[in-house]
Amino acid sequence: MVPEIKPARVRFAPSPTGRFHIGSARTALYDYLYARKTGGQFILRLEDTDQKRFDPQSESEFYESLRWLGLHWDEGPDIGGPHAPYRQSERVELYQEYADELVANGRAYHCFCTPERLSQVRQEQQKRKEPPRYDGLCRSLSEREVNARRDSGESTVIRFKTPREGVTTCIDLLRGPITIDNATVDDYILVKSSGMPVYHLAAMVDDYLMEITHVLRGSEWLPTFPLHVMIYQALEWQQPQWVHLSIFLNPSGKGKLSKRRTTNQRTSAKAIYALELRQMGYLPEAVVNWISLMGWSYDDHTEFFQMKDLIDKFTLEKLNPSPAAVNYSKLDHFNGLHIRALSTEDLTERLYPFFVNADVQCDPGLLAEITPLIQERIRSLEEAVEMAAFFFNPTVDPDPQELVGKNLTPAESATATRQALAVLRNLVSFEPEHTEAELRKLADTLGLSAGQLFGILRVAITGQRVSPPLIESMSIIGTETVLSRLEQAVEKLDGIADPE
RNA sequence: GCCCCCAUCGUCUAGGGGACCAGGACGUAGCCCUUUCAAGGCUAAGACCGGGGUUCGAAUCCCCGUGGGGGCACCA
Numbered sequence A: 001m002v003p004e005i006k007p008a009r010v011r012f013a014p015s016p017t018g019r020f021h022i023g024s025a026r027t028a029l030y031d032y033l034y035a036r037k038t039g040g041q042f043i044l045r046l047e048d049t050d051q052k053r054f055d056p057q058s059e060s061e062f063y064e065s066l067r068w069l070g071l072h073w074d075e076g077p078d079i080g081g082p083h084a085p086y087r088q089s090e091r092v093e094l095y096q097e098y099a100d101e102l103v104a105n106g107r108a109y110h111c112f113c114t115p116e117r118l119s120q121v122r123q124e125q126q127k128r129k130e131p132p133r134y135d136g137l138c139r140s141l142s143e144r145e146v147n148a149r150r151d152s153g154e155s156t157v158i159r160f161k162t163p164r165e166g167v168t169t170c171i172d173l174l175r176g177p178i179t180i181d182n183a184t185v186d187d188y189i190l191v192k193s194s195g196m197p198v199y200h201l202a203a204m205v206d207d208y209l210m211e212i213t214h215v216l217r218g219s220e221w222l223p224t225f226p227l228h229v230m231i232y233q234a235l236e237w238q239q240p241q242w243v244h245l246s247i248f249l250n251p252s253g254k255g256k257l258s259k260r261r262t263t264n265q266r267t268s269a270k271a272i273y274a275l276e277l278r279q280m281g282y283l284p285e286a287v288v289n290w291i292s293l294m295g296w297s298y299d300d301h302t303e304f305f306q307m308k309d310l311i312d313k314f315t316l317e318k319l320n321p322s323p324a325a326v327n328y329s330k331l332d333h334f335n336g337l338h339i340r341a342l343s344t345e346d347l348t349e350r351l352y353p354f355f356v357n358a359d360v361q362c363d364p365g366l367l368a369e370i371t372p373l374i375q376e377r378i379r380s381l382e383e384a385v386e387m388a389a390f391f392f393n394p395t396v397d398p399d400p401q402e403l404v405g406k407n408l409t410p411a412e413s414a415t416a417t418r419q420a421l422a423v424l425r426n427l428v429s430f431e432p433e434h435t436e437a438e439l440r441k442l443a444d445t446l447g448l449s450a451g452q453l454f455g456i457l458r459v460a461i462t463g464q465r466v467s468p469p470l471i472e473s474m475s476i477i478g479t480e481t482v483l484s485r486l487e488q489a490v491e492k493l494d495g496i497a498d499p500e
Numbered sequence B: 001g002c003c004c005c006c007a008u009c010g011u012c013u014a015g016g017g018g019a020c021c022a023g024g025a026c027g028u029a030g031c032c033c034u035u036u037c038a039a040g041g042c043u044a045a046g047a048c049c050g051g052g053g054u055u056c057g058a059a060u061c062c063c064c065g066u067g068g069g070g071g072c073a074c075c076a
Helices: A022-038 A056-069 A092-104 A115-127 A143-151 A199-209 A219-234 A257-262 A274-279 A284-292 A307-313 A328-341 A344-357 A364-374 A381-391 A410-425 A432-446 A450-462 A470-477 A479-496
Strands: A009-012 A041-044 A108-111 A157-160 A167-172 A176-181 A189-191 A214-218 A241-245
Touching: A009 A022, A009 A214, A022 A041, A022 A056, A022 A214, A022 A241, A022 A274, A022 A284, A022 A307, A056 A274, A056 A284, A092 A108, A092 A157, A092 A189, A092 A199, A108 A143, A157 A219, A167 A219, A167 A241, A176 A219, A189 A199, A199 A219, A214 A219, A219 A241, A274 A284, A284 A307, A284 A328, A344 A364, A344 A381, A364 A381, A364 A470, A381 A470, A410 A432, A410 A450, A410 A479, A432 A450, A432 A470, A450 A470, A450 A479, A470 A479
Parallel strands: A009 A041, A214 A241
Antiparallel strands: A108 A157, A157 A189, A167 A176
């Protein structure tokens, strides 16, 4: 019997300030998996309370990336839902309401300190090697003074009145209880002077109102976790389950992934954005499989997962709290596996745009014939272009030196090619089996290994040293083109052959 | 500087006191297959950060160190 799990309401709440990277993708994936697993809802919410950092491109990139990965949301800014709106900038009255409640209860207070004063205080504290934090100047202003100053037009923020004594215990599902001294927690700003809330207030209010049962977020929130718990306690709300996910490290294991671009940009630049991966020819299935396993595991022997498998097998208990370095060679491996798992028709369809993008005159019908030949040879969709463009291009132009067979002279290679030409011209059928038998016979009479002969023909016909299987390729290209490419090869070889 | 989190092969990880001279995957090397390249099959090298405890027994529990990471904004 499968134990009964309550439907969870899980949210992915990005801030539209930049691009959608694989760290966000993993959080969203886990959100999605847990919602689906429990038969609950996956909710998309936009945390756009910072007008300064707002990036208008961002939102559509999130949608596109999420859809590409197959992470479809049940409620969100674009589709609405029972707790709309799902855009924080459209919910400010709500936050103000709860901020007022906190002030009324004495759990928060108005602060009139200017940014200038705050930075000055910070500087002095740093000079004294003290932790930088608010010094509490406005903490105990009288109600009358607060009102007077507000009436006079002085701008104000609302700060949380963190208890000066005692401890707060926060429960993280992966790490267990974390207990900290309240004295180390700052009086964080909850509402800015603009009236906009800060994450700490907005996210808590929304998670509560939207009935979020499980909060999965990055471990960069661990330092302010106690504040969040205190806010829940101050408002007497029941807390959700808190899960702080590990962060992604550079492939080297040194440093956070997003800061990676500063090093090795040219030699080993790897994509960190979902849409970049798409462009490079990675399958969404492979990306999902790959990121799912960075910070989560199923068992000892299973690593190949489709989305439905992940939904079936995902559990919060198997999440790993330690930081994980991303491993791009493993992504390549998964991409190969998922490419091979595709049907020929499906792969053909996905391959097509890559040829078009590379300006190859690609005929879909022809591509469908080629797909089986390259399916097990490519590790990315993009790779297919360099491997198979010769099928579509009218001519090939190999370097004459490349046409020279292994351990042979140009003259010997030219002779072999002429002989092959003769054999192929007299072929009664261009069926691969027949062609192969005849060419092997020729190699024999010429005293060459099959590899020597096929090597020459491969370069002559495909223009490449590495290609899909030669005989099958010839059959697709067609007699006429094969013969003309061989004739051209003979000319090239004659051109570099020693006159003697 | 202060607070917090984490710690098994190069990397992702299994492991939650005896089943572990630590298992799998990627990568690497070799072999087989083979018309190239892949794919596939087989094999090899490769790790419990250090020191103290607890225990008959520790990769597993506790403490201290060390290392790595995160955070210390009217950003999220």
